[in-house]
Amino acid sequence: MSLDGEPNTGTRGADDAAAPIPSSIRLSVIDRVLYTLFARKADSSRHAGDREQYRGANLSTGFDLYIARVYGAAWATAVLAVIPTLVLALAAPAGVYDGLARVLASVSPVVGAAPRPPRLLVAAILGTVVGLSTRRAVIAIGGRSLRWLASARRDDIERTLPGVARYLYALSSGADGPRAMLRKVAENEAYGESAVAARNVLNTAALTGSLGEGLRRVARDTPSRDTLAPFLLKFREHADQGGDALANYLELEARMLGHRRSQARQRNEGFLELIAELFVVLLVLPALLVIVLTVMSVLAPGLSAPIPTPLGPTTLRAIVVYSAAGFVLLVGAGAAAMVGNLRPTERKVTYSRPGSALETLRTAPTNPASAVVVLAPLTLVGAGISQATGHHPVASLLAGYVAWGVPVGAVAVRRARVDDAKDREIQDFVHAVSGHVGLGRPFSGAVSVVADDVDFGPLQSDVASLSFDLSLSDGPDGGDRRTAALDRFVDRVGTPLAAQTMGLVTGALDAGSDTEAVFETLQTEVGQLYHEKRSLRSELAVYVAVGWTTALLVVGIVVAVDQYVLDGFTQLSSMPGSTGFALDPNAVDPERDRFRFAVVAGATAIAAGWFAGMASRGPYDAVLHSSLLGALVALVFAGVGMA
Numbered sequence: 186m187s188l189d190g191e192p193n194t195g196t197r198g199a200d201d202a203a204a205p206i207p208s209s210i211r212l213s214v215i216d217r218v219l220y221t222l223f224a225r226k227a228d229s230s231r232h233a234g235d236r237e238q239y240r241g242a243n244l245s246t247g248f249d250l251y252i253a254r255v256y257g258a259a260w261a262t263a264v265l266a267v268i269p270t271l272v273l274a275l276a277a278p279a280g281v282y283d284g285l286a287r288v289l290a291s292v293s294p295v296v297g298a299a300p301r302p303p304r305l306l307v308a309a310i311l312g313t314v315v316g317l318s319t320r321r322a323v324i325a326i327g328g329r330s331l332r333w334l335a336s337a338r339r340d341d342i343e344r345t346l347p348g349v350a351r352y353l354y355a356l357s358s359g360a361d362g363p364r365a366m367l368r369k370v371a372e373n374e375a376y377g378e379s380a381v382a383a384r385n386v387l388n389t390a391a392l393t394g395s396l397g398e399g400l401r402r403v404a405r406d407t408p409s410r411d412t413l414a415p416f417l418l419k420f421r422e423h424a425d426q427g428g429d430a431l432a433n434y435l436e437l438e439a440r441m442l443g444h445r446r447s448q449a450r451q452r453n454e455g456f457l458e459l460i461a462e463l464f465v466v467l468l469v470l471p472a473l474l475v476i477v478l479t480v481m482s483v484l485a486p487g488l489s490a491p492i493p494t495p496l497g498p499t500t501l502r503a504i505v506v507y508s509a510a511g512f513v514l515l516v517g518a519g520a521a522a523m524v525g526n527l528r529p530t531e532r533k534v535t536y537s538r539p540g541s542a543l544e545t546l547r548t549a550p551t552n553p554a555s556a557v558v559v560l561a562p563l564t565l566v567g568a569g570i571s572q573a574t575g576h577h578p579v580a581s582l583l584a585g586y587v588a589w590g591v592p593v594g595a596v597a598v599r600r601a602r603v604d605d606a607k608d609r610e611i612q613d614f615v616h617a618v619s620g621h622v623g624l625g626r627p628f629s630g631a632v633s634v635v636a637d638d639v640d641f642g643p644l645q646s647d648v649a650s651l652s653f654d655l656s657l658s659d660g661p662d663g664g665d666r667r668t669a670a671l672d673r674f675v676d677r678v679g680t681p682l683a684a685q686t687m688g689l690v691t692g693a694l695d696a697g698s699d700t701e702a703v704f705e706t707l708q709t710e711v712g713q714l715y716h717e718k719r720s721l722r723s724e725l726a727v728y729v730a731v732g733w734t735t736a737l738l739v740v741g742i743v744v745a746v747d748q749y750v751l752d753g754f755t756q757l758s759s760m761p762g763s764t765g766f767a768l769d770p771n772a773v774d775p776e777r778d779r780f781r782f783a784v785v786a787g788a789t790a791i792a793a794g795w796f797a798g799m800a801s802r803g804p805y806d807a808v809l810h811s812s813l814l815g816a817l818v819a820l821v822f823a824g825v826g827m828a
Contacts, residue, residue, distance in 0.1 A: 215257075216250060223256035224249040235328045241335035241408030243381060255327030263320040267312045274308035335408040341378035342409040346416065347446045348685060348710075349379045350439035353420075355706040357432035363424040364396050375684040382413060397421050412445070443713070461731050464520045464796055468789050471509035472739045475785050476746050478502050506781045510788040517792020521799040521807055524728065534604065534681060534803065553597040553805045564589040577780065580819070583787055587816045594798075594809020601802050603643050608682045608715060610644035615686065615711045619704035628690075629655035629667070647677045682718065686711045725800045729810075732797025736790040736814045743786045744825055747779055783822050790814035 226232065227249040239248045246254075349370055356366045364387070370376060371383035382403055390399030404417040416438060423434040491498040536554040539545050549559040567588025571581040617639055621631035629652075636645075636652035654670030671690060675683050690707060794811025801810065 216254070219253040219257040220250055223253040226256055227252040232328070235331055238328070238331035238335045238408075240406035241338060242331050243338060243378075243385070244334070251331075252327075255324055258327070259320040259323035262323050263316040266319040267316040270315045271308045271312045274311050275304055277304075338378045338381075339408040342382065342407070342413050344446070345376045345379040346409075346412055347439060347442040348714075349376050349383075350416070350435055350442050351706065351710055352376075354432065354435035354439055357428065357435055363420070363431070364390065367396075375681065379413070382407060382417075386417070397425070412442070416442075460520060460523050461728050464516065465731065465735050467516045468513055468735050468792060469739060469742075471513050472742060472785050472789060475506050475509055475781065476742070478505055503781075506785065510785050513785065513788045513792050517795045520792075521795040524725075524796065524799040525803065534601075534679075536600070536805075550596060551600055551603075553593060553600060556593045556596040560589055560592050563592065579784055579787075583791075583815050583819060586791075587812045587819070590808040590812030591816070594805060594812060597802070597805030597809060601806075604680045606643045607647070607678055608680050608718065610641040611678070611680075611683060611686065612711055612715055613639070614641055614644060614648060615704070615707055619708050622704050644678070647674060650674070650677060682711070682714055685714060728800035729797045732793040732795075732800065732810065733814070736793035736818075739789040739793075740786050740818055740821055743782045744821065747782060748825065779822075783818070786822075787815060787818050790818045 227236075232252060235252070236248060239251065244251060352370060352373070353366055356369060361369070367383045367386055371380050371387055373380055376383075385406075386396070386399040386403045388399070389402050390396040393399060393402075400417045400421040404414040407413045407417075419434060419438070420431070423431045491500060492504070536552055538552070538554040538558060539548055545555045546559055549555040564585040566585075568581045568585030571584035572578070576584070614635065617635045618628070618631045621634055622628060626634070632648070632655055633652045636648045641648050651670060651674040654673060655667060657666060657670075671687050675687050686707060690704075791811045791814065794809075794814040795807045797814075798804070798807030798810035801807075
């Protein structure tokens with residue numbers, strides 16, 4: 186049973202992969218059909234490795250049901266892939282089959298003896314190959330997904346476990362036993378997957394009646410074999426030896442895990458450097474390719490030959506140019522996603538939009554999530570004005586994006602600065618309260634004195650509200666009300682630093698821990714977390730510069746080519762062809778090629794902005810940086826006559 190009394194279906198391991206479905210688990214009709222058809226596949230040796238990864242993925246469904254769903258999706262996808270393949274094969278022109286007959290004749294033992302193959306036979310062969318390949322690919326992706334989930338959980342655990350160790354050390358000075366200590370970790374969402382692991386320990390302990398068995402099983406199944414598994418086993422061992430042994434172990438382990446976390450950050454820095462170098466190369470190359478194609482088109486008329494397409498005739502050069510722009514955007518999105526994944530989970534700030542429309546409108550100036558919705562009409566306004574003034578639809582799309590992205594990003598930056606100021610003041614708040622607690626004052630009294638005597642700037646209203654809430658917590662249920670007051674304080678502040686630090690206070694004081702020891706640990710914790718936050722910003726600032734520099738470099742190259750090279754090749758293409766050269770007089774059209782240069786440069790600027798913004802603070806900054814760079818590109822091109 187889980188903590189809330191519900192059956193825990195996520196603790197089923199691979200050992201019971203082929204067990205019948207428990208009656209307490211309600212499945213849909215589709216799941217029951219898939220389970221009946223494919224559940225036996227879970228016992229095959231092909232999925233032996235997937236079983237191990239499944240344990241670390243911590244899914245809410247059994248392994249057998251997961252495999253059944255994967256096979257169901259594989260067959261459905263195969264059918265969806267086979268149908269258009271058959272239609273295309275049967276509808277192909279006769280010339281395609283004549284060409285296939287010539288190929289078969291060339292490789293036939295009897296030259297020229299191969300007849301034109303029947304359409305139905307070719308369609309059947311192609312459909313079979315496509316269907317089987319698609320089915321196999323989906324099954325492989327299903328297994329790979331388990332590895333991705335397990336890897337993501339491992340990374341999250343290794344990021345949050347040092348904080349858990351410090352939290353448990355603060356709790357160890359109280360009257361709570363190991364089970365109650367783990368329950369407080371499990372209830373603290375700031376610890377991510379480490380909190381999930383603690384919940385799994387408690388759920389397994391409730392089922393087996395033994396906390397030691399719960400620790401052993403989770404240590405066996407966790408994807409963090411080098412970090413969490415030994416931590417849980419040693420926690421179990423020292424808990425059996427008594428409270429002092431456990432406290433000494435947690436103090437030492439907190440230091441060791443913190444050191445290991447620092448090493449992991451250094452490895453991430455090296456990986457991020459590699460990503461940045463690759464990013465620069467991949468963003469500069471498409472622009473250079475477009476320039477080279479423009480030059481080559483003078484000597485290779487085939488690049489400008491019309492090609493029929495469903496959307497109308499085009500040229501190979503146009504296809505390459507716009508494909509390069511699309512490639513650049515994909516590279517930018519991929520690099521930005523990688524940077525976001527490398528950012529520690531506990532450093533990611535998320536904003537939630539209020540449920541009501543009125544609240545969304547009211548919080549738009551301070552909440553980026555609300556601003557995204559409220560300011561969305563600016564996209565239509567910007568695009569409409571650009572279109573009305575005679576600009577190309579691509580330029581109108583950029584105008585709409587800039588008109589929406591700049592104000593949304595401005596709201597995000599303003600909110601981020603307020604959050605940074607609050608995090609800076611939290612340090613002073615913790616130190617001030619710790620000083621009064623060290624003099625023997627109770628926690629609520631210390632907060633009251635500090636709220637009256639010290640000005641904490643943007644944090645002042647939150648501290649005053651906390652002081653008032655704590656003044657109401659006297660009585661038989663004071664502990665619960667104190668916890669509620671601290672929870673409301675964390676919600677009002679709304680930063681990861683507040684959630685991590687004040688959560689430690691809540692749990693430790695409720696456990697009856699020594700108040701002075703708790704705040705001594707808290708001072709160390711808040712100082713270390715704030716230092717890590719500043720260090721991370723400092724380390725990532727260089728990648729913000731990389732993004733902007735790359736965009737400006739590409740814009741400079743494109744402008745230089747337009748101003749000093751394009752006109753020269755225009756004159757060259759208009760010259761009569763000489764011996765050995767076939768010059769196309771229509772190869773270079775200055776107005777057309779300038780627009781194509783602008784498209785590629787604009788796409789590069791937006792992609793670089795996404796990368797720089799994700800390195801700065803996250804998705805909202807990515808919108809701001811890309812919008813600013815897009816606007817800058819438009820202004821530069823307008824200034825030099827390219828737009």
